[in-house]
Amino acid sequence: MSQRRTLLLVAVVALVALAGCNGAGNAGGSADMERADGGAAVSATAAPEATSSGGSGGSGGDASVQANVQNRALIKTGTVRVEVDDFQRSKSNLTAAVAGYGGFVSDTTQERHGVGNETYTTGRLVLRVPAEDFDALVEDAKAEGDVEVVQTNTEDVTDRLVDLEARLENLRAQRDQLRDLYEQANTTEDVLAVQRELSDVQGEIERLEAQKQSLEDRVAYSTLTVELREPRPTPNRVAPDRWYDTPVLSAFLQSVDGVVVVARALVVGVAYALPYVLAFVLPVALVGGVAYRYRERWLPHQ
Known part of the structure; x- marks a missing residue:
């Protein structure tokens, strides 16, 4: 029994290690492919500059770059x-x-x-x-x-999709191997241990597949939010038909406004009249005062 458990544990550890190696290999392969594609694109764009004629070589380079851009997610x-x-x-x-x-x-x-x-x-x-x-x-x-x-x-979510696909491939391979171990398990404890691992792997696969599906859906269908707004109308105040229909508070406030307007009009009127008073009335008053004093002093009293 102990030997069987040990063998099962060793198999699970080897399985996880193998999945990690496959993930690293796939990631490295993807990176190498991307670098190769990038190098090809750079070479294609550099070719027209290197040749003086720039004929068919330039057209081929532009087509390669355009194809590379169109393949992006x-x-x-x-x-x-x-x-x-x-x-x-x-x-x-x-x-x-x-x-x-x-x-x-x-x-x-x-x-x-x-x-x-x-x-x-x-x-x-x-x-x-x-x-x-x-x-x-x-x-x-x-x-x-x-x-x-x-x-x-x-x-641009191209790299995210490539990474998700690589991780899904590794997890699917790990799931298949765990299923084989599940079929070979003989004891209840071994079955439960493999079943737990299998459940975790399956849950991770479903989570990554949902992420991948969401990204692919957003790539296929773009989203535009349109905000529509009608012009805000300007309110029109409707005057009452008869003066006694005016509310009491409104009538009082209007009266206060009237008093303020009258007072302001008086002040403005005084301001307008003051220069005329200083220019005409004040000199006449001064001359009249001087004449009155002269008359009182020099003319004999009757």
């Missing part, structure tokens, strides 16, 4: 904010455009706001379209009204 996302005249009409237009591209609307939000007796609508659409139609959808969104914000982003 790119996730495209973007945001467009537009002020539109009619929210519902713009929403219908964009929904139809997405359907025409073979995409779909993944999320929508809509909110109605009130300003006085007027209302306006704002909302957001999350649109998913094939990656090759992303730029066309951005232009469709911009054509709906006055563009306020346009933001796009591209993320």
Whole structure:
């Protein structure tokens, strides 16, 4: 019994070590392939510069570089904010455009706001379209009204996908070997030990497969978030039909405003009149005062 457990433990350890070696080999192979591809691309782009004619060699180098770029896994996302005249009409237009591209609307939000007796609508659409139609959808969104914000982003996830695939291959090989050990186990303890390892490996495989599937889905279908907003209306104050319909507080405040206006008008009127007083009235008053004093002093009293 002890010898069998020892052999089983040695087999599991050897299996893990073998999986690690395979992972390192695959990772190294992937890195070597990427370096080789990169070297080929650099050589292809450098060839036209090295030759003076630049004929067919230059065309071949450009084609290689373009093919290398097209093989990259790119996730495209973007945001467009537009002020539109009619929210519902713009929403219908964009929904139809997405359907025409073979995409779909993944999320929508809509909110109605009130300003006085007027209302306006704002909302957001999350649109998913094939990656090759992303730029066309951005232009469709911009054509709906006055563009306020346009933001796009591209993320290269090629290396992440390559790494996930290499790890999945190693884990699948490890799972197959654990299944063989499970079939060969004779005791309950050995069966449970291998089963635990097999469950852990299977859980890791499912987790990595979900990550890989999510990345591939985001690469295949780009995401554009479109924010639509109708213009905010300006509230209009409606005056009461009769003066006695005015609320008491409003009437008092209006009276206070009237007093302030009258006081200000008086101050402004004094400011306007003061120069005339100084220029005309004051000299006349001074002359009159001097004449009165002269008369009182020099003329005899009757």
